[in-house]
Amino acid sequence: STHAACNQAYQLDEEYAVRVLASAAYDDSPTARSVVQHGFAKATQGSGVGLHRKMIQSMDARPSGLHLPDGKVLMRTEGARIKRVVWKLVRGLWFLEYGKPLPEDTRYLYDIREPRNEGTPEFEEFWNKVRAQPSRGEYQAVFAHKYLRFGQDGEVLHGWAMLLWDRVIVYCMHFDPDDPPDMTASGPRGRGASS
Secondary structure, X not given: OHHHHHHHHHXXXXXXXXXXXXXXXXXXXXXXXXXHHHHHHHHHOOOOHHHHHHHHHOEEOOHHHOOOHHHOOEEOOOHHHHHHHHHHHHHHHHHHHHOOOXXXXXXXXXXXXXXXXXXXXXXXXXXXXXXXXXOEOOOOOOEEEEEEEEEEOOEEEEEEEEEEOOOEEEEEEEEOOOOOOOEEOOEEOOOOOOO
């Protein structure tokens, strides 16, 4: 079926994104730690060895010769793969909210951060409005989300905040698919959003 083919096309990217994002929450979330340890156990049994190798190779304890504090390491990630999975999650949440598909080519932007890290200041006011919404999700310690439909100056934006493993926050903002932005040389009505 079409859905099976779509899900299979995302499978490797999803496995990668889950391991990377769970690794970011490893120290602070028992659930994320479980995800990472499960991946390691699978690799020792011969399953997912390529992904495990990729994860190890992406870590650098001395990036550019710098010494990181407290045994920290830098992980180089494949942002396009994570972005693809984030957008799939948002499109799934959209379908749950509205009962219709969100076109894949809808313009959007996203931001991933741990609660202690600062984000993009220009969008912080919008993210604060999204964060003020009620939390949704059946298994909050694994995945919770918030949603806001926001109209301003004749333009409708949709904002999503997803909390993974009580630790990693993923924000996504997109234009309304039924009322796309008026594109000009300076971008969508002066906003800096892009896909």
